[in-house]
Every structure is written in C-alpha cells, then in structure tokens.
Amino acid sequence: MKKYNVAIVGATGAVGVEMVKMIEIRDFPVENLYLFASGRTAGKKIKFKNKEITVEDITAIKDFSVLKSKYGLDMALFSAGGSVSKDLAPKFAAQGVFVIDNSSAFRMEKDIPLIVPEVNPDAVRKDTKIIANPNCSTIQMVVALKPLHDAAKIKRVIVSTYQAVSGAGGRALDEFANQVMSWSKGEPIPEPVKLPHRIAFNVIPQIDVFVDNGYTKEEMKMVNETRKIFSDDTIKISSFCVRVPVLRGHSEAVWIETQEKLTVQDAKDILENAEGIVLMDDPASGKYPMPINTSESQTTYVGRIREDISTENGIVMWIVSDNLLKGAALNAVQIAELLISKKIL
Numbered sequence: 001m002k003k004y005n006v007a008i009v010g011a012t013g014a015v016g017v018e019m020v021k022m023i024e025i026r027d028f029p030v031e032n033l034y035l036f037a038s039g040r041t042a043g044k045k046i047k048f049k050n051k052e053i054t055v056e057d058i059t060a061i062k063d064f065s066v067l068k069s070k071y072g073l074d075m076a077l078f079s080a081g082g083s084v085s086k087d088l089a090p091k092f093a094a095q096g097v098f099v100i101d102n103s104s105a106f107r108m109e110k111d112i113p114l115i116v117p118e119v120n121p122d123a124v125r126k127d128t129k130i131i132a133n134p135n136c137s138t139i140q141m142v143v144a145l146k147p148l149h150d151a152a153k154i155k156r157v158i159v160s161t162y163q164a165v166s167g168a169g170g171r172a173l174d175e176f177a178n179q180v181m182s183w184s185k186g187e188p189i190p191e192p193v194k195l196p197h198r199i200a201f202n203v204i205p206q207i208d209v210f211v212d213n214g215y216t217k218e219e220m221k222m223v224n225e226t227r228k229i230f231s232d233d234t235i236k237i238s239s240f241c242v243r244v245p246v247l248r249g250h251s252e253a254v255w256i257e258t259q260e261k262l263t264v265q266d267a268k269d270i271l272e273n274a275e276g277i278v279l280m281d282d283p284a285s286g287k288y289p290m291p292i293n294t295s296e297s298q299t300t301y302v303g304r305i306r307e308d309i310s311t312e313n314g315i316v317m318w319i320v321s322d323n324l325l326k327g328a329a330l331n332a333v334q335i336a337e338l339l340i341s342k343k344i345l
C-alpha cells in the first residue's frame with residue numbers, strides 16, 4: 001500500500017494534537033509525518049507511534065518549493081485558524097500539496113468542496129487541491145440528519161447547541177480549568193480572556209461574533225454549511241449556539257420537520273442503520289447520550305427521539321459527539337482516507 005508524506009499545520013493546538021492521534025489510531029498510511037506550528041512552540045516534541053516528532057516553525061518557511069523538495073509532502077491538514085489557512089493553504093496547493101482545511105476560510109467558496117464523508121462523499125473533486133472541513137456543530141448534526149433527509153426530505157431544522165469549551169481552543173480550556181481551581185481553593189475567580197464571559201458555573205449564549213441579523217457567526221455557519229453539504233438551499237434552518245462548562249463533547253437539541261411522515265420507530269430504525277451513528281435511546285433506564293460518555297469516541301450518538309407534539313411531521317432528538325474528533329480531527333482524517341479510496345490522493 002502506498003504511504004504518504006503528511007504535514008499537520010497547527011499541530012500543538014487542541015485539534016492538532018487530536019489529528020496526530022487520529023492518524024496513529026486509524027493507521028493512516030504515513031511515510032513521514034511533519035508537525036508545524038508557530039515560533040512559540042517550535043522545538044516542542046509530540047509523540048507519534050513510539051517516537052517523538054519535533055514541531056517546526058511554519059512561519060520560517062519563505063520558499064514554499066521546500067514543501068516538495070525537502071519534505072516531499074503529499075497532503076497537509078491545517079488547523080491553525082482562518083488567517084493562517086488563507087495565507088498558507090493556497091501556497092501549499094500551488095506546490096501540488098492536498099490541503100484539508102479545518103478553518104472556515106474556504107468553506108463557503110463555490111469551488112471548494114465541503115465534506116463530511118458519511119454525507120456527501122461524492123462532492124470531492126480531482127481538480128481542487130483544497131478541501132474544507134465543516135464546523136464541528138454542523139458535522140455532527142448533518143451525520144444524523146442525512147439518513148432522515150434521504151428518507152423523508154427535511155424541510156425545516158431548529159437546533160440549539162450546548163458546546164464544550166475545547167471548541168474554543170487550548171487557551172479557553174486552560175481558562176476554564178483555572179477558574180474552577182481558583183473557586184475550589186476559595187480564591188477569586190480569574191477574569192476571562194479567551195471567552196467573552198466567565199464559563200465556570202455559567203452558560204454563554206454567544207459563540208463567535210455577532211452578525212447583522214442578530215445571529216452569531218457560529219449560528220450562521222450551521223445554516224449555510226448544512227445547506228451546502230446537502231446541496232439544498234431550500235431547507236429552513238435556525239440555530240442557537242451556546243457555550244457550556246463541559247470540557248469535551250458538543251450536544252445538540254434538534255427539531256426537524258419533514259415532507260413525508262416519519263414515525264419515532266421509523267427514525268430509530270433509520271438511525272440505527274446509519275453510518276457513523278450509534279442510537280443510545282432508552283430513557284426509561286436513563287440511557288441517552290451525554291458528553292461524559294462520548295468523549296474520545298469516534299461515533300456520533302443520538303437519543304431522546306420523540307414526535308414533536310407542536311407540529312405535523314416533526315421529530316425531536318438529541319445529538320452528542322466529540323467536537324475535537326468527529327467535529328474536527330477525525331472528519332479531516334476521514335476526508336484524507338476518502339481521497340485515497342477515490343484515487344484522488
């Protein structure tokens with residue numbers, strides 16, 4: 001089997017370290033793995049397959065022909081934020097390196113595929129070197145919605161998210177931990193720096209910045225990305241994104257309205273057989289998905305499925321997945337696996 005030279009840009013971040021783990025756990029065919037971040041962490045060592053890889057400073061590269069001449073790169077996973085992606089992804093692509101980008105920089109560009117392998121694998125193309133990974137909240141929602149959409153055509157989606165602190169990056173996690181530790185020692189709780197308000201013992205109804213219509217960018221990402229992934233601009237979607245004091249694992253309460261009637265049993269049967277989904281739905285014995293039992297799992301869990309008593313043809317459900325895995329690192333590695341299986345990489 002062919003092996004590939006792979007780079008991770010943003011390898012020291014909350015998502016980047018999970019990319020390293022996913023490549024190892026899924027036995028992705030790697031010849032050499034190169035890890036890049038900023039000058040702040042260059043020199044740091046990260047474990048990969050019983051050896052240590054030294055992180056390199058991506059900002060030190062001025063002549064991008066080295067991506068081929070020195071590193072022989074086939075593919076790069078980017079997770080260093082939108083501005084790094086906007087600057088560097090086209091430079092990697094110009095050298096013939098496939099880029100799977102985890103930021104929002106290219107997601108809504110017409111010619112850039114936005115891929116969730118269980119949902120729209122046929123949208124990958126040979127003629128573009130940059131492929132976008134959707135937002136974490138979008139990914140776990142569309143994995144669960146797609147089989148229901150195929151069966152009964154979803155007309156409308158209302159979603160309220162409960163997003164873990166790790167979605168905001170490593171510094172936000174440290175901020176949360178410091179607040180909890182200070183409280184436990186009876187000390188004053190430190191002021192927030194990374195998040196807009198204190199997250200310990202709180203919930204924050206704002207993720208990312210507000211846009212003109214009163215929604216946040218995160219909420220509009222869920223709307224626009226879902227439509228692009230489903231290639232369907234007619235689906236009506238309204239989203240409300242909330243940060244909760246959870247370390248890892250985004251949860252979503254989702255209401256859907258379908259064109260055809262779906263009974264609760266239909267929805268359960270469909271989801272039970274859907275790729276990437278585990279049905280965890282036995283409320284009588286207290287079984288439903290929660291971040292504490294889905295953390296570090298590669299699966300998206302669905303439960304609390306019931307009829308929406310407020311409308312015709314409505315289903316309500318609860319979706320939980322590890323935001324750093326299916327919401328980011330895992331989906332990116334699955335896109336790379338898809339490129340190999342389609343003989344694009």
Ligand code: NAP
Pocket residue numbers: 009010011012013014015016036037038039040041042058059078079080081082084102103104133134135136137166167168169170171327328
């Ligand atoms: P993080 O924990 O803050 O890590 C950021 C990473 O980017 C670190 O490795 C950092 O390197 C690197 N970096 C930052 N500025 C850089 C620069 N100028 N040049 C080179 N490297 C730079 O953030 P994260 O949670 O891992 O998220 C990273 C990005 O992934 C986000 O900004 C976002 O675009 C995307 N993301 C997507 C999803 C999704 O929904 N799919 C979820 C979370 C994040 P140093 O350690 O050297 O500073």
Ligand code: 3JN
Pocket residue numbers: 081082102103104105134135136163164166167168207221323
């Ligand atoms: O906050 C979360 O739970 C998810 C955050 C995602 C994120 C954070 C910073 C920048 C993104 C994203 O993936 O949409 C971005 C971005 O690239 O816009």
